[in-house]
Amino acid sequence: MTTIDSAQKRSAQEVLGNIKEVDATVVKDMLVSELRDLNKKIIVLDDDPTGVQTVHGISVYTDWSVDSIEKGFQEENSMFFLLTNSRGFTAAKTDKAHTEIANNIAHVAKKLDKDFIIISRGDSTLRGHYPLETEVLKSTIEASSGIQYDGEVILPFFKEGGRLTVDNIHYVQYEEDLVPAGETEFAKDRTFGYTKSHLGEWVEEKTEGRFNAVNATYISLNSLRALDIEGIKEQLLQVRDFNKVVVNAVDYVDVEIFVIALVKAMKAGKQFMYRSAAALTKVIGGVSDKALLTRDELIREETNHGGLILVGSHVKKTTEQLEELKTSDFIEFIEFDCHLVLQPDKFQTEIDRVIESAETLIREGKTVTIYTRRERLDLGEGKKEEELKLSVKISDAVTSFVQRLSVRPNYIVAKGGITSSDIGTKGLEVKRATVAGQIQPGIPVWITGEESKFPGIAYIIFPGNVGAVTTLKDTVAILNK
The missing domain is CATH 3.40.50.10840 (Putative sugar-binding, N-terminal domain)
Structure with missing residues (x-):
């Protein structure tokens, strides 16, 4: 070298x-x-x-x-x-x-x-x-x-x-x-x-x-x-x-x-x-500049329901942004103990608990943040492939929170790349979406297609490593004005 x-x-x-x-x-x-x-x-x-x-x-x-x-x-x-x-x-x-x-x-x-x-x-x-x-x-x-x-x-x-x-x-x-x-x-x-x-x-x-x-x-x-x-x-x-x-x-x-x-x-x-x-x-691609999206451009079908925020990424920036989001007084927080993935029966019980709680709160008009336990699951040296497989099981569980949801949220925010992909494809069942633009610099928004679970919903894809400490909180504030 x-x-x-x-x-x-x-x-x-x-x-x-x-x-x-x-x-x-x-x-x-x-x-x-x-x-x-x-x-x-x-x-x-x-x-x-x-x-x-x-x-x-x-x-x-x-x-x-x-x-x-x-x-x-x-x-x-x-x-x-x-x-x-x-x-x-x-x-x-x-x-x-x-x-x-x-x-x-x-x-x-x-x-x-x-x-x-x-x-x-x-x-x-x-x-x-x-x-x-x-x-x-x-x-x-x-x-x-x-x-x-x-x-x-x-x-x-x-x-x-x-x-x-x-x-x-x-x-x-x-x-x-x-x-x-x-x-x-x-x-x-x-x-x-x-x-x-x-x-x-x-x-x-x-x-x-x-x-x-x-x-x-x-x-x-x-x-x-x-x-x-x-x-x-x-x-x-x-x-x-x-x-x-x-x-x-x-x-x-x-x-x-x-x-x-x-x-x-x-x-x-x-x-x-x-x-x-x-x-x-x-x-x-010759794509022109476009101003950041406003709430009016994003929420096309007003409901009396709350929004749904899912936080999966474990990078330091995401955890800091989550802590800042917790200072919001209009959001309910549910921690998902993803380490129970090592105990299948308890893991399924935990998934059921999270979905039931989230569904009730969203239906009552409250915005809900579901976040994975912040400590990273570490199986030790030489276990990269095993850890990746477990992370897929955890991501599948987070995806199921959307798959099993029977109430339409006002919007959905997903934090983290793998999390947002699985929620978009498996949870929302999107085959083709249109990129509306960005709600904050580097934070894109899909408008879901007619074939999806919630057609025309604003799906905010928030990368794990983008934004300042306050950016997640600021983004959610725009959506809840």
Whole structure:
């Protein structure tokens, strides 16, 4: 392994204050012009539902059947999302799902004679089944079509969540500080942990040395802010052998400039796979800015019932936000003792108790928060797969709170990626939803389809690692005005 990574915490003001300004209006005009004749369907595979946190007016399909993919291809929109929820899968299940997805996309694209781009949307703090997902997509697409991929774009920038890449190092912003991603709690994830913050080194670590940091192509902030479109395009034209393209970015304009050069390279015949956070999808999909959603836009069918908030994520930020939410005087709280999963009979009794309590309170017009016990279930070293399987059982239980609900809440908020995916697909039985926009920066809202358990309900998908301490409380306050 190389030893590039010597990342240190930095002052956000110091770093961002030294970056050259650029005329965003000029860039946007260039981007619109370049995207106008791209003529490729953009398919975003989302490993949990939070990836729509930058877009609006876009469809999300919750399965990857040929029928759903064909409907997505036939939409007027240039882009659609397929929700895989693969961050909650085992590696074997992830491999199988992505093989099926790639084969189905290739089949539909051939039938409709339409070019496409696949974006693997992953966590902005670098967790998930990487490189497994994009390598399965690459090999399957190449085997079933004439496409040969030249490289893979790595772009985890996500402004709304304070995820910035500077000097090839990915940072997570904590108030006034930029902390290297490899030094955060996210890097200590028991299933998807890592140690490197330099994205070239992160790739080297994740691929176990099959791709080296020194062979990656790095798109610098200096090149981007100098509007060196031709220079960046030339860098992209030189990429071979599925080597990686690391994109630095601290604002949307950096992604926009990169996409202008990228589209030029694609038009010159280059083919790329993408592992990105949510910013790239908004830019390459040509999605306009939209103001944050209001209560009037969200609550389309007023009831006398309370809302339902489900908190599953265990990251520190979620727990802090939950504690702040508990200071609200209009919410009833129910703790779900998920550790009883180790005792099946008691676990079922606990599930029944939670549902019965929640149903009664919602019917009485009270908003209810159900939250999982905050201590993480730890089976010890070498038990990652077992812990993942237990977490699926817990997630299934949380999902059943919606599945078995006989009263329609005024709205539903789900906190955490895996939690929100299972509630959307299994609890609400959504096949296709429309992204209404965001209620807070980085917090998307689905409007459920007619086929769902509660048609037309506002379903707020609140990522576990997004927002300030007060953001969950503020979001619920908007919904209860």
